[in-house]
Amino acid sequence: MRKLKLQMQVSLDGFVGGQNGELDWMEWNWDDELKKHVTKLTEALDTILLGRKLAEGFIPYWSDAALNPEHPDRDAGKIMTNTPKIVFSKTMQESPWPNTIIAKGNITNEINNLKKQKGEDIIVYGGAEFVSNLIKQCLIDDYHLFINPVAIGNGLTIFRALENKLHLKLVDSKSFDCGIVGLHYQPK
Numbered sequence: 001m002r003k004l005k006l007q008m009q010v011s012l013d014g015f016v017g018g019q020n021g022e023l024d025w026m027e028w029n030w031d032d033e034l035k036k037h038v039t040k041l042t043e044a045l046d047t048i049l050l051g052r053k054l055a056e057g058f059i060p061y062w063s064d065a066a067l068n069p070e071h072p073d074r075d076a077g078k079i080m081t082n083t084p085k086i087v088f089s090k091t092m093q094e095s096p097w098p099n100t101i102i103a104k105g106n107i108t109n110e111i112n113n114l115k116k117q118k119g120e121d122i123i124v125y126g127g128a129e130f131v132s133n134l135i136k137q138c139l140i141d142d143y144h145l146f147i148n149p150v151a152i153g154n155g156l157t158i159f160r161a162l163e164n165k166l167h168l169k170l171v172d173s174k175s176f177d178c179g180i181v182g183l184h185y186q187p188k
Contacts, residue, residue, distance in 0.1 A: 003121045003141040004049070004111060006131060007041060008158065009180075010145050015155035016128050021053075022155075027148045027178055034146075034176040041144060042079060046120035049111075051130025052089035058125065059085065059097045086114070088130060108137045128156035136161040142186055143168065149179035 008016050009026050017023060030038075050058055058080075065077025085100040088110070092102050103110050111134070114122060124131060124140070134140050135158060159166070168185035175181045 002115045002117065002119055004115065004134070004139055005041070005045065005121055005123045005142040005144060006134070006140045006158075007038070007123055007125055007144040008131065008146070010147050010158075011150055011152045011155070012147060013151040013153065014157055014159070015152050016126065016131075016158055017156035018152060019155050021127070025148065025150045025152045027150070027180055029178055030180070031177040034178060034180055034182070037174065037176070037182060042123065044121050045123045046083065047114065047122040048080070048083050048085045049122060049124040049130075050085060050087050051127040052087055052092055054125065054127035054130070055085070055087040055089075055097075055100070059100060063097070107133060108139065111137075111139050126158075128158055131158045132161040135159060135166065136163065138187065140187070142171075142184065145183045145185070147181045147183060 009023075010016055011025055018025065062073075062077045062080035065071040065073040066081040067077075068074060071077060081099065083099075085097070086103050087095065087100055088103045088107060090104060095102050111122075124134060131140075167188040169188050170183065171186055172184040173181065
């Protein structure tokens with residue numbers, strides 16, 4: 001059965017975005033080891049899940065990166081652009097992006113059906129509200145959280161919809177020269 005992996009950058013105080021979704025607090029000067037770590041994580045998947053809000057910035061950014069030979073994220077852009085994407089939205093009728101479909105059904109049913117299909121693992125990058133709903137429904141199999149060396153005081157969290165404690169077991173942790181700490185958890 002396929003796994004659903006979460007990969008998100010998080011502030012030291014547990015936020016994935018500022019109050020208005022700002023990402024200016026993130027460490028962007030990744031060292032080579034962190035880049036290799038993230039590349040290895042994305043090699044074993046064939047589907048990207050996104051909430052509509054994140055998709056509106058995510059998909060155009062990576063499409064532009066893939067097309068621009070001078071873009072520093074060109075290789076990653078090609079991977080992100082070529083990987084099939086599913087955007088969960090109640091308001092969009094059809095996808096304005098290539099290689100992307102819109103899912104409108106019950107989130108739990110849709111994701112459980114995806115997990116049963118043949119293929120590689122599935123990854124979700126956000127956004128905060130979408131991931132919060134996935135966590136609430138216990139749909140995430142692997143949490144890959146990249147803790148940035150900054151506290152922002154308040155903002156968006158992915159754990160706000162929890163109704164009960166979420167117990168996780170640490171699978172792996174690794175610190176990187178740029179100051180980010182990678183934490184890999186699985187539900188107990």
